[in-house]
Amino acid sequence: MADKKAKTKAEKEDPKLTLINNLLSGYVDKLPESLITELREKLYKLELNEEQMRKIVEEVNKAYIRALVEPGEAAGTVAAQSVGEPGTQMTLRTFHYAGVRELNVTLGLPRLIEIVDARRTPSTPTMTIRLDDEHKYSLEKAKEVASRIERIAIENIAKSIEYDMVNSSFIIEIDEEIAQDKGIELEYVARALERLKVGNVEIEGNNIIITPTTTSPDKIKRLRERILDLRLKGIKGIKRVLVQKEGDEYVLHTDGSNLSAVLQVKGIDPHKVYTNNISEIAEVLGIEAARSAIIKEAFQVLDQQGLDVDMRHVILIADLMTCTGKIRQIGRHGVSGEKSSVLARAAFEVTVKHLLDAASHGEEDALEGVTENVIVGQSIPLGTGVVELFMRFPKEGA
């Protein structure tokens, strides 16, 4: 707010800025915002007279009009090719260290496929969490927040777990050092185990002894898994948290992702929490956020591989995936499967099913797409094919 006021004030005192703004005011609706800003900055920096400035702005406007897309342009095909073609050049190597050395993140072609597939969970979910002013400058406090997030189960702090056949009870030996490091007390563990309601819980030195009510070997086996997996602390799904110093602040990187739960943790900056799990973003923050996430993730993959792809192509794909308000997969279960044309669907995958369904529903294919028209042998409605106006020649001799 204060910034804005200062700006208008500066404008009042600066005739040059007023002049530039006046010049540009006629183009506000015509040119994209980024271009206007760029022009304003560049014109301001240079010593030019009004005539020169006017000419520059006019020329820029002309150049912009020249750069516009033409109606009928096969924007979709170009986007698909532009994203698909570099795929052949990408590495298949799944893992790479992205920023944090200790964390593996899927990158390259597998990650790109994951994004267009709109998978529920990525193969390597990860979050980047920034902390609020109180916690971000101190390692101690950052670690404190981290311990609130990192999920600790019995298996993380137990040295061993054995089943005593004689007394038919589990003996869990807790690694005191680790437990202390994670800030977990023995009693706390015992109480958590009690809440499982599987039997009697006792503390004996460093050991916790559970005597289950059941003795059937099958159930004991399953019980063991349940005990090991018992959450003592932290957030479901977050396997590990790393505290990393970036610049002068501490940032948390996680292995595993759970956006809705992390947002409620004290000490984080909820405006600066990021996850690479797109469907989670869609659920918690809405479809527009998911669209941005798709663009960001896909573009990052391409960029990281050193592949130069125009942002507009990625944006189009993201828009297509999200334009219905839900994330749709690029493929049989999403965009391609929901096409209105029977022939287009049949030509893609699961041919017979689509044809049979179309027959029983009495569907009509209006032949508006590309594949359908190729199939029946007509010109496709793209590019020069969208023109439906023809000239009527006078008949010869008439």
Next chain:
Amino acid sequence: MSVNDIAKSIKSIRFGLLSPEEIRKMSVVNIITADTYDEDGVPIDAGLMDRRLGTIEPGQKCQTCGNRVGQCPGHFGHIELARPVVHPGFAKTVYLTLRAICWNCGRILLKKEDYDKYVQLMEKYRRRWPQLRHKLAEKIMKRASKLQECPYCGREQFKIKFEKPTTYYEEHPEGNVKLAPSEIRARLERITDADAALLGLDPQMARPEWMVLTVLPVPPSSVRPSITLESGVRSEDDLTHKLVDIIRINERLKENIDAGAPQLIIEDLWELLQYHVTTYFDNETSGIPPARHRSGRPLRTLAQRLKGKEGRFRSNLSGKRVDFSARTVISPDPLISMNEVGVPIEVAKLLTIPERINKFNIDEMKKLIENGPDNHPGANYIIRPDGRRIDLRFPKDRKTIADSVEVGYIVERHIKDGDVVLFNRQPSLHRMSIMAHRVRVLPYKTFRLNLCVCPPYNADFDGDEMNLHVPQSEEARAEALVLMLVQEQILSPRYGGPIMGAIQDYISGAYMLTKKTTLLTREEASQLLISAGYDGELPPPAIKEPEEMWTGKQLVSLFFPRDFNYTLKANICQKCGQCKKEECPHDAYVVIRNGVLISGVLDKKSIGAGQPESVLHRLVKDYGTDMGRIFIDKAFKLFLSYIDSRGLTIGLDEEELPKEAKEKIRMVVEEAEQKTAKLIQIYNEGLLERLPGRTLEETLETKIMQELEEAREKAGEIASQYLKETNSALLMARTGARGSLMNLAHMVACVGQQSVRGERINRGYQNRTLPHFKPGDLGARAHGFVYSSYKDRLNPIEFFFHAMGGREGLVDTAVRTSQSGYMQRRLINALQDIRVEYDGTVRATDGSIIQFKYGEDGVDPAKSDHGKAVNVDKIIEKVVGAGVI
């Protein structure tokens, strides 16, 4: 094209089921005999090869329509089934429908109020969201299946069980009762039209009872042609075989019914008939064994014909065979224009273009006719105005034919220099994979192309083949010329930069030519310029005494437009801390002012392929594609001529290092080995500090890998310091022509760590990689570190590890192509119908808006300046003058 010659167009295609009446009506014959031919090979009447079903033998007239082979479309027959059978494709739909209706009165099992609600909803959806109707129908069917009692007739309802593929039971309290298809059909018949619509069926196109077949259509013989083998044995199509089975069982069933056979036998036969009909439609139905040919091969029946990559849809309908095309091996020709393609004479004599004779070209056409099909600029056919074709292969006296042609005749003449053709290399991954070229008829048998079009096609000359297509209509040629010509595709829509440009020797040549030390005598300079097609004056020499000398920069400058201004840092830039700009010691700061290359060398950054914001990019962007083509055609020849005259070669002795350097490298590597040993020792003592989130072993691995990687890098650095400046491999690596400094380091210094799956090599024997090592050896040598350089030769162990790493690379490539290919297919399929409309929105075919403004600013990436809508700096420079920014 005028309104008058627009062919009829198909506006829409309606899908539906055939009713029994319709099947009978369109049938020309009721098939009753399972036999096809008698002993003389004559088709049996009312058999599967009945002549009324259409003709497949040449010269025969169709008994139904009187046409000959090409003209007769074939005609359907039919089989009257003795008992109805369920259409296997609709078995599920039948089940869902049966569940939703009353067995007695056939009404949907919905209470009145629900029914009315759904009718209204369905009507609303029909008008506004037709896509959602099926979802609603599914919901209705589910809802209806819940009711226990019919609200209309009050009868108790039974649960229906469906057993794949085609068996239905009704669960009565006293036990399960099998539902015969005839019973099912009777129930479906009772459904009213209005109810059918609620169940998602279109009663006009698909009455529910039509999903149970009483009559089976028999496809025309042209759909299932029999083939006669050389031995004279006739072999029938898979479909015919299946139909034979159906008829045979059908007849037996009919006989048994007529004879009053016991119910059990009839039911067995009925089920057998159902089996045959099921496999006739889909021989991969789950739950039943596929019908097999005598040889044991599963039959390819209707569903299999349509499905998959080799199926009708993907193979024949989405992809079509064409005439007027050619394919052969490609080879390079730096002398032809980038817009051209060299076509062998043999090919040119087979590919033709129809040209209508008018008063301007009649003499030329007569000459072509006279030349005939065997002499190159000739013609293969003449089409008279009445549509008759004259084949020029046979008449001896072509002169008289040539004299007889008049205005209005069409001549199918050979392609000749200057014709527009399309040129393509698979895989066609982007639109630059098919471009229009101008024909250049050349001797020898390969297609020739300019090297600058290799990057967009991704072509090399290790045996690659390419395809050529000749557009036949004027419209097609015009479109090809305006939209697809190579020069129009220099700027890629992928990133708004040039995808074509200099590669390999072009870059080396450009670098060597524009280097400061290159001085040329009058003779040399003239020679170079002539070969580049320069016909202007020689500029004043840069050095006048003792001999007139020209610099390479002067020669290159002749090909820039006079008002061209540009600066950039070349690829050879050493990234010094403080850039000295024009005073760069490496001559890496390129300055072009008023069309003169003042300083800097041209290399990959300024003229290379796929380099946005390069000199080439600016030329094409600011001066048009013609300028771009001319620059590439002319200036690039200059580079090649120079490299031709000077020579560029690498040999074994060039990769030799002085003793001193070798010693240094040995020390670096030895040091690394010691450090590794130390790390292992620390690890063994248990003193190694764990990295967060890693196990101890992983920590050790990472540390060792880091250490060794560093050693290799250091070795490479030492090597490149000691290599002579004149080293050709170094030159190529620095300029970006080919190879990298790492490749060079591999050759002269040390190959370094080999890896499989991103780790050191750990596989092989138990606890060791090879029997040459002690179990548990964690040292560098034992896990694939190659100390030697390629020049020094790898020892057998190193060689083996190197092969392991190499193999992974190969497998990776093979796997990747299939994965990325499928991803691209899906992307294309999902996005292909999306286009920009006249109002600037981006929409799908149904009119739904995907973007309100394409790419948020409406700018075409192909016309953008490396993604930016407008290059403001460039415009300011243009208005105010150069050097402002």
